[in-house]
Amino acid sequence: MLETNTNQKKDIAVLIPCYNESQTIEKVVKDYKEAYPDATIYVYDNNSTDNTAQIAEEAGAVVRHEYAQGKGNVIRSMFKDIDADCYIMADGDDTYPPVPEMADLILSRKAHMVIGDRLSSTYFQENKRPFHNTGNRAVRWLINHLFNIDVKDIMTGSRAFSYEFVKTFPVLSHGFEIETEMTIHSAAHDLRMVEIPVEYRDRPEGSESKLNTYSDGIKVLKMIARLFKEYKPMLFFGSLAFILFIISLILFIPVLSEYFQTGLVPRFPTLIVAGILMLIALLLCVCGLILEVIVKKNRQIFELFLIKTKR
Known part of the structure; x- marks a missing residue:
């Protein structure tokens, strides 16, 4: 005591x-x-x-x-x-x-x-x-x-x-x-x-x-x-999305440049991969936003529980 x-x-x-x-x-x-x-x-x-x-x-x-x-x-x-x-x-x-x-x-x-x-x-x-x-x-x-x-x-x-x-x-x-x-x-x-x-x-x-x-x-x-990932989902998923976004741009820009120069898109596989990566990046951003809202709601519940637990 x-x-x-x-x-x-x-x-x-x-x-x-x-x-x-x-x-x-x-x-x-x-x-x-x-x-x-x-x-x-x-x-x-x-x-x-x-x-x-x-x-x-x-x-x-x-x-x-x-x-x-x-x-x-x-x-x-x-x-x-x-x-x-x-x-x-x-x-x-x-x-x-x-x-x-x-x-x-x-x-x-x-x-x-x-x-x-x-x-x-x-x-x-x-x-x-x-x-x-x-x-x-x-x-x-x-x-x-x-x-x-x-x-x-x-x-x-x-x-x-x-x-x-x-x-x-x-x-x-x-x-x-x-x-x-x-x-x-x-x-x-x-x-x-x-x-x-x-x-x-x-x-x-x-x-x-x-x-x-x-x-x-x-x-x-x-x-x-x-x-x-659980406590900072927007930063976690946002970081992954940013990496995929940059990779997608690196793949997409040469294809776009060729299109402006020749009017043709000779590298369709590269264009498809760039599009898929961009789509995944957008999905990761959405996941991060949704989970961020859930984390904030859980934080509110935790604060109420903390008050009730006060000895």
Whole structure:
């Protein structure tokens, strides 16, 4: 529990999804119990083959199990099952310490989501996986430009959420792309995001990351493309339409030039292809316009739902 200005105690839930983190989970649970002495620590074990669940329970955590493999599936169960005024999400690998300021920002209603920014502190010095560093930079650049935001650490697992965010966030991801989905959801719905630097330290020796640089990176990119299409359909379909329009013009202009010079159209196949591409471009524009109207209507419904969810 945490006191507010009105002396009303607020519930804090610390959420720790885990898969084979027996080496570090005890320290993580104890660190968060010390940082948030009145909070409830939840450890959701995701089919661990070691004794992660037993160690977490002995350390004082409430242990539950999620049998659908993947971090996104775990987060979905956590958000569905647990009610609190403030949610602190952490990883069980002890790569960053708890930051009590996160809860303060949520409980004072200064943010719907607080992001623990590793990249502005020690991440690039501590992280020994160079392709992860490159991937983080690429994903950050892509999302910031597509969604017109300025978030420094897109894929961090150190976050805090308000009750409104948790109960209005539709979890669609199954794996490690969940953090990226959270950021895009906040950007698309103008939910307040605040970043604070957190110290990053690499995994201790003997502890292995479950993140696969290539396969999980591809999943993240596919998820970004899908959400970009769903949240910004006019820009998505309009961009495709513009590309096809330019190709159509490139094919059509020489045919038109020959017609003016000779009065003949000797390259009918090229003319037909140019016409088909132009037609597809027009259809894509229409699709974008229709979907844009639907997105705006869904946005209105979301805002009403957000008001009703206010705790």
